[in-house]
Amino acid sequence: MLLGNIFARLLGDxxxxxxxxxxxxxxxxxxxxxxxxxEDITDQQQVLLAGRKVHALNDNELITYAELxxxxxxxxxxxxxxxxxxxxxxxxxxxxxxxxxxRVAMVLVV
Numbered sequence: 001m002l003l004g005n006i007f008a009r010l011l012g013d014x015x016x017x018x019x020x021x022x023x024x025x026x027x028x029x030x031x032x033x034x035x036x037x038x039e040d041i042t043d044q045q046q047v048l049l050a051g052r053k054v055h056a057l058n059d060n061e062l063i064t065y066a067e068l069x070x071x072x073x074x075x076x077x078x079x080x081x082x083x084x085x086x087x088x089x090x091x092x093x094x095x096x097x098x099x100x101x102x103r104v105a106m107v108l109v110v
Contacts, residue, residue: 033078041072 048057048065057065091097 031079031083034075038072038075038079041068041075043070 045065045068048061048068054062054065090095
């Protein structure tokens with residue numbers, strides 16, 4: 001359980017600081033590990049549900065379920081941002097992006 005190991009190492013037994021954990025993960029993990037963690041979060045939510053609907057969870061279970069969902073959304077956003085940033089830098093540096101920006105800038109300045 002990858003997610004549980006990260007919680008234990010960073011936060012103790014409870015995911016009480018979602019932003020801290022998400023920041024660590026987005027700064028340090030590969031795309032493959034992002035996917036593993038996202039899958040683990042989904043698995044943990046399914047364990048909490050235990051075949052029930054979300055509305056059948058007790059208060060503590062519902063809070064944990066929601067926190068896991070919040071983390072999943074933050075991680076998905078971080079994964080997407082990383083991909084977009086990487087694609088932009090690749091375009092800028094290796095796929096004629098600077099030349100394109102220069103031509104556009106020259107047209108805008110004139």
